[in-house]
Amino acid sequence: MDAQVTLTVDGTRHQLPVDTRTTLLDLMRERLGNTSPKKGCDHGQCGACTVLLDGQRQLPCLALAVAHDGAEIVTADGLAPAGELHPVQQAFLDADAFQCGYCTPGQVCSAVGVIEEAGRGWPSHATADVTAELSPEQALTHDEVAERMSGNLCRCAAYVNIVPAVQQAAGVQA
Amino acid sequence: MKPFAYARPADVAEAVRDVAAEPNAVFLAGGTNLVDHLKLGVARPDLVVDVRTLTSADVSDLPDGGLRLGAASTNSEVAADRRVRERYPVLAQALLAGATGQLRNTATTGGNPLQRTRCVYFADVTTPCNKREPGSGCSAVGGYTRYHAVLGTTAALPDPTAPETCIATHPSDMAVALAALDAQVQVLGPAGERTIPFTELHRLPGDDPSRDTVLEHGELITAIDLPPLPAGTRSAYRKVRDRASYAYALVSVAAVLPPGGDVRIALGSVAHRPWRATRAEELLRGAELTDHSVRAAMDAELAGAQPQPGLGGGNGFKIPLVNRTVVATLRALTSEASA
Numbered sequence: 001m002d003a004q005v006t007l008t009v010d011g012t013r014h015q016l017p018v019d020t021r022t023t024l025l026d027l028m029r030e031r032l033g034n035t036s037p038k039k040g041c042d043h044g045q046c047g048a049c050t051v052l053l054d055g056q057r058q059l060p061c062l063a064l065a066v067a068h069d070g071a072e073i074v075t076a077d078g079l080a081p082a083g084e085l086h087p088v089q090q091a092f093l094d095a096d097a098f099q100c101g102y103c104t105p106g107q108v109c110s111a112v113g114v115i116e117e118a119g120r121g122w123p124s125h126a127t128a129d130v131t132a133e134l135s136p137e138q139a140l141t142h143d144e145v146a147e148r149m150s151g152n153l154c155r156c157a158a159y160v161n162i163v164p165a166v167q168q169a170a171g172v173q174a
Numbered sequence: 175m176k177p178f179a180y181a182r183p184a185d186v187a188e189a190v191r192d193v194a195a196e197p198n199a200v201f202l203a204g205g206t207n208l209v210d211h212l213k214l215g216v217a218r219p220d221l222v223v224d225v226r227t228l229t230s231a232d233v234s235d236l237p238d239g240g241l242r243l244g245a246a247s248t249n250s251e252v253a254a255d256r257r258v259r260e261r262y263p264v265l266a267q268a269l270l271a272g273a274t275g276q277l278r279n280t281a282t283t284g285g286n287p288l289q290r291t292r293c294v295y296f297a298d299v300t301t302p303c304n305k306r307e308p309g310s311g312c313s314a315v316g317g318y319t320r321y322h323a324v325l326g327t328t329a330a331l332p333d334p335t336a337p338e339t340c341i342a343t344h345p346s347d348m349a350v351a352l353a354a355l356d357a358q359v360q361v362l363g364p365a366g367e368r369t370i371p372f373t374e375l376h377r378l379p380g381d382d383p384s385r386d387t388v389l390e391h392g393e394l395i396t397a398i399d400l401p402p403l404p405a406g407t408r409s410a411y412r413k414v415r416d417r418a419s420y421a422y423a424l425v426s427v428a429a430v431l432p433p434g435g436d437v438r439i440a441l442g443s444v445a446h447r448p449w450r451a452t453r454a455e456e457l458l459r460g461a462e463l464t465d466h467s468v469r470a471a472m473d474a475e476l477a478g479a480q481p482q483p484g485l486g487g488g489n490g491f492k493i494p495l496v497n498r499t500v501v502a503t504l505r506a507l508t509s510e511a512s513a
């Protein structure tokens with residue numbers, strides 16, 4: 001069964017008919033040719049598909065396209081203008097925070113979300129006292145970053161470099 | 175995936191009418207559980223009615239001093255809300271112990287308590303499962319039972335072919351906190367509105383394991399209310415799992431301790447529903463909370479627990495584990511209170 005949807009992906013508006021079963025991930029990869037978000041598990045378990053959906057890091061493999069008519073999506077590919085790098089992308093290069101790179105676009109989008117959430121003082125499971133105010137520095141210690149990024153699996157286990165990359169991008173002392 | 179029609183009605187009343195009129199219709203909120211089940215073939219609806227943008231996404235103050243969580247408020251927003259963090263830390267902690275940042279940004283107050291069990295056989299459509307396919311039997315009995323129930327089950331080795339057998343647990347962390355907080359569920363159904371105490375929302379398998387809750391077809395959760403707590407109330411959530419982050423609970427404990435009042439205890443991942451430890455609560459009423467008194471009260475609570483044998487040694491470990499987790503949780507709460 002088809003439905004019409006309008007989506008903005010990396011700044012470009014698209015209007016197209018989709019089968020109601022289509023996920024945002026399949027729509028981007030198969031219909032729009034944007035292969036930046038990766039399909040690792042297709043069940044919300046690996047984080048490889050992470051994008052910024054309406055400003056928040058979310059998983060397009062578990063989102064029906066019809067349910068997100070009108071949404072604004074930013075993938076790792078659209079974080080910075082063509083030819084430039086977003087500070088998180090630069091930090092991943094500087095810190096050597098990947099090996100094969102398959103998980104990286106999802107890691108990068110997740111890190112952008114993590115830094116933004118820390119800026120708003122959101123607590124995490126690693127936060128000792130959820131009742132206290134939380135500065136971005138307190139929200140981005142090693143243990144905090146590891147906890148906040150735990151939804152992004154890396155088969156190459158580049159974790160030891162991913163955590164400092166996120167801290168560098170946020171301007172936090174590792 | 176089986177084809178289905180999609181609808182986003184104008185308002186909640188229409189959404190309720192749409193689902194009520196179609197026996198094989200479901201509500202969709204964040205979709206983090208439902209879309210997974212559509213892919214797996216566990217859910218095979220003809221009609222999906224999207225309510226994510228119809229219910230309220232707000233956390234608002236109630237006149238009695240409590241808080242109302244709109245059904246569409248996300249797990250992230252609720253966990254970050256100042257009022258929740260200060261007045262109901264048990265809820266913030268439970269939410270933050272669940273899933274991942276990405277999932278919590280999507281998952282909703284209405285959808286989280288209604289997520290289905292993580293029993294591996296429920297998710298595998300090639301195996302018998304009374305919850306997914308009523309009457310087909312239960313593959314979990316004697317199988318992989320590490321995440322399964324020890325309370326509210328009928329026997330240590332239930333009949334795997336009986337239609338009423340199900341030893342699944344409810345996987346939600348949030349729900350355990352809501353049970354301890356005596357939250358109230360606001361529901362809109364074909365017959366109008368009703369309020370369900372959260373502790374009565376989820377069922378034991380009884381004679382129909384396919385039904386997780388007492389909600390009737392077409393009934394929509396519009397909000398969950400947190401009652402006010404006396405000033406100085408302490409609360410905490412403790413989750414024990416196979417790794418430090420991003421794993422379902424083996425057991426979990428939510429505890430609420432009003433100053434000079436009686437402790438409330440809810441247990442997670444030990445039964446088909448979040449388990450209020452009413453027997454232990456009763457034994458601790460008016461008593462001093464010491465490791466000894468809490469352990470004894472929990473021994474009584476767990477007297478009827480049924481360890482399930484199974485692959486890798488079954489799940490008997492949960493019984494001492496949940497007892498010790500309650501002791502540790504209350505020890506931390508009482509020492510905080512006297513500090």
Ligand SMILES: Cc1cc2nc3c(=O)[nH]c(=O)nc-3n(C[C@H](O)[C@H](O)[C@H](O)COP(=O)(O)OP(=O)(O)OC[C@H]3O[C@@H](n4cnc5c(N)ncnc54)[C@H](O)[C@@H]3O)c2cc1C
Nearest residue numbers: 203204205206207208272273282284285286288346347395
């Ligand atoms: C990899 C992974 C790990 C996870 N780990 C955890 C964990 O550790 N702890 C934990 O607690 N959870 C965990 N979850 C589950 C997650 O918390 C749930 O999927 C989520 O909370 C469901 O909310 P939703 O809004 O996405 O619901 P949906 O998927 O949209 O809906 C879930 C169910 O509720 C029904 N429904 C939704 N809203 C309403 C309403 N307002 N009224 C009536 N019915 C409604 C739907 O019909 C559906 O049956 C995990 C999920 C994944 C994918």
Ligand code: SF4
Nearest residue numbers: 293303304312340341
């Ligand atoms: S425990 Fe319940 S959900 Fe799991 S296989 Fe048995 S009937 Fe199905």
Ligand code: FES
Nearest residue numbers: 040041042047061
């Ligand atoms: S592909 Fe979306 S989480 Fe793995």
Ligand code: FES
Nearest residue numbers: 099101154155156
């Ligand atoms: S760099 Fe290879 S999976 Fe992460």
